[in-house]
Amino acid sequence: MRRRENPYLNYDQQMLGDIYTAGEAMDNLITLCDDFGSRFGGTEGERQAVAFLREKFTGYGLSNAHLEPYTYNGWIRGEACLEILEPIQRTIPCISLPYSPPAQIQGKLLYLREGGPDDFARQHDQIRGKIVMVTSKNPPQLSRWVHRSEKYNRSVVAGAVGFIFMNHYPGLGPATGSIAGNREALIPGISVSKEWGEFLVRLAERKGEVTLRITTTDKTEPMQSWNVVAELPGQRYPDELVIIGSHYDGHDISQGAEDPASGMVVVLEAARVLAKYAREALDRTVRFIGFGNEEIGLIGAREYVKAHQDELSRIRFMLNLDSAGGRKRKGIVLNQWPELEPLLQEVAAEMVAEMPIGQQTSAFSDHFPFFLEGVPTGMMGDAETPREGRGFGHTAFDTVDKVLLSNLREAAANVCRVVLRIANHAAWPVKRRSPEQVRTLLESDANLEIMRLREAVEKLYQERGK
Numbered sequence: 001m002r003r004r005e006n007p008y009l010n011y012d013q014q015m016l017g018d019i020y021t022a023g024e025a026m027d028n029l030i031t032l033c034d035d036f037g038s039r040f041g042g043t044e045g046e047r048q049a050v051a052f053l054r055e056k057f058t059g060y061g062l063s064n065a066h067l068e069p070y071t072y073n074g075w076i077r078g079e080a081c082l083e084i085l086e087p088i089q090r091t092i093p094c095i096s097l098p099y100s101p102p103a104q105i106q107g108k109l110l111y112l113r114e115g116g117p118d119d120f121a122r123q124h125d126q127i128r129g130k131i132v133m134v135t136s137k138n139p140p141q142l143s144r145w146v147h148r149s150e151k152y153n154r155s156v157v158a159g160a161v162g163f164i165f166m167n168h169y170p171g172l173g174p175a176t177g178s179i180a181g182n183r184e185a186l187i188p189g190i191s192v193s194k195e196w197g198e199f200l201v202r203l204a205e206r207k208g209e210v211t212l213r214i215t216t217t218d219k220t221e222p223m224q225s226w227n228v229v230a231e232l233p234g235q236r237y238p239d240e241l242v243i244i245g246s247h248y249d250g251h252d253i254s255q256g257a258e259d260p261a262s263g264m265v266v267v268l269e270a271a272r273v274l275a276k277y278a279r280e281a282l283d284r285t286v287r288f289i290g291f292g293n294e295e296i297g298l299i300g301a302r303e304y305v306k307a308h309q310d311e312l313s314r315i316r317f318m319l320n321l322d323s324a325g326g327r328k329r330k331g332i333v334l335n336q337w338p339e340l341e342p343l344l345q346e347v348a349a350e351m352v353a354e355m356p357i358g359q360q361t362s363a364f365s366d367h368f369p370f371f372l373e374g375v376p377t378g379m380m381g382d383a384e385t386p387r388e389g390r391g392f393g394h395t396a397f398d399t400v401d402k403v404l405l406s407n408l409r410e411a412a413a414n415v416c417r418v419v420l421r422i423a424n425h426a427a428w429p430v431k432r433r434s435p436e437q438v439r440t441l442l443e444s445d446a447n448l449e450i451m452r453l454r455e456a457v458e459k460l461y462q463e464r465g466k
């Protein structure tokens, strides 16, 4: 491991001594998950969580802890039913995916395995009028991550009438996840467990065609939600900002303990120790944000960016801590900012911390609305380890017992130290990208394939007058 002299040793020792001897992070996690439940948009637990986060920020001594309200299209789960009509009659347990419209459709099952671009291309002419089923597994031949919404959008664009998302992990039930953002989706989407998905696959193999009927009863309606915002003012350049944030909403079938609460409590913990030990040492303002409604389309983060247009050029860096205290390594994944890599490697050497620094892009968490505006962004994680899948994430089993205190501590320790250094670095080498630079990145990056598919889906919305 590389070493480097540490000018912040005194701050580091105090902050880390506190993090590693306090129970606050785990206490906060338990409160968010066990007391408030999923915190999904529209629930009582969401309101309780929002009040709790503001109180915590205030209690830790942050300035201007407040709520930023916005309206959006919320989603309310209804009963979902999946029936086999032919060649046997049977009802299969299932759940709707967020933003599924209320609908009743029927069609023949078309199983497209992992739902990679090749799977869709191979059977492209057979998709129209069918109910497409894909698994949650990543297509093994691809080096990039294929998100559920890419699989769903490909189905919609090819003319499918329904979508079944089959969990590929045994014993975890169905896996949820939204199929649209901030509006009703075009065709119904449901999820089944691996075991029931395999049942359907076997039935199709043994008997040929399988006819299914999907009935959904979900509702999409206007709601209000809130981002929770607080800050530690910079002592020398208060107008310049470093943002750290995580969403606080989980999926409605789950406690959302790893995703996202393990990240939200790292935001709180970093706020707590920076306020306590490094408040006077921060050159630039550090702003802490709990974003709402990430799970159904990054809605809180999109609203935040919309409301703070005049500040975006003054954001030095936005670090997204979604799920930061979970199983992933506690490094930093930069969203294509090569100039920051050597700088953060030196920071890691100075901290004598395991903090892999790498580059990757993803359109699927709260950094993305900032990324689209050209703001320098990154996420806690590890760019070197290929993404495998969510495991218990997005299932009913993302519960408090899955989160390790050691992971919360390591994440909080790395975050508070990195944020102090980012806020104080004298020769920050990057600034906001121009819209042209952002467009070039969007067009050239295979990880952002979803953006091209979204355009095709957008056209369908317009054609259908939705």
Ligand SMILES: [Zn+2]
Residues within 6 Å of the ligand: 247, 259, 260, 294, 322, 323, 365
């Ligand atoms: Zn998340």
